[in-house]
């Protein structure tokens with residue numbers, strides 16, 4: 301399996317997810333600004349992968365700082381962090397990764413500046429390792445919801461490419477396969493950025509997991525014809541009441557799943573919880589360029605001057621979510637209580 305993100309010798313190397321699956325090329329980020337640009341342009345995407353990249357970006361930013369004392373160092377680091385935090389608004393893992401790096405900095409005031417830079421590099425590498433471990437834990441918990449012979453629908457890409465490795469929703473699928481269950485996956489193409497068609501199908505094929513691509517408007521058809529047993533998706537941010545922000549189109553899938561009595565699971569690490577928000581209404585929804593909708597393969601598909609909208613995420617209300625699979629265990633309704641318990645709050 302190709303590494304999504306690697307931090308070696310002062311370089312954060314990412315597989316360029318805008319070019320997959322046709323080309324496997326890597327982007328080397330040497331500065332925090334390079335990482336910021338990679339997140340904005342979706343070279344790296346997916347909530348946990350954004351969090352890990354941000355932590356590595358902060359470490360690169362720290363490396364570039366010239367300062368004689370801690371206070372001067374921290375002022376410069378904070379300013380770099382606040383710029384990076386603006387790169388994408390919806391996935392809370394971005395802020396989570398940056399805040400964790402800032403906290404470690406503040407807790408390491410006693411170190412010399414070179415030692416502090418080393419400490420931050422170690423923290424970023426730890427965050428990367430912990431993300432893979434969290435995904436495997438979610439896989440163990442979540443695979444119990446998938447039976448031998450099931451067909452699983454997933455939306456967007458919540459796989460190895462959206463994380464440091466293994467994946468959240470696709471991690472659950474991988475663990476079910478590793479447990480010996482013979483399952484099939486239906487992957488929504490996920491217009492307009494095609495994370496499903498380009499990334500989910502690619503990484504499942506790489507692992508020889510049976511996958512079939514469908515367009516976003518087909519899942520109702522397959523549900524009605526009893527051809528989907530379970531839905532598993534990832535998340536970009538989960539509010540305290542269990543409302544889930546995920547890729548645009550997730551809400552439609554959840555509504556259809558409820559209509560057809562199909563369980564709808566969300567797999568996300570604790571770092572994707574935002575318990576400071578009481579409901580999904582408070583989650584900022586990224587508006588991306590309308591050109592991503594108005595064009596396909598760099599060719600315009602609608603008249604010049606046509607009015608186009610592009611909210612990149614939607615909110616699935618908690619009543620549509622059967623359970624939330626986290627790295628600390630399974631949260632069931634009422635989420636206001638269960639999520640707090642799992643987060644240790």
Ligand code: MRU
Nearest residue numbers: 345346347456458462534535547
């Ligand atoms: O815009 P993207 O590609 O960053 O959106 C990604 C998603 O919505 C994923 O489903 C989500 O981050 C879960 S990733 C494990």
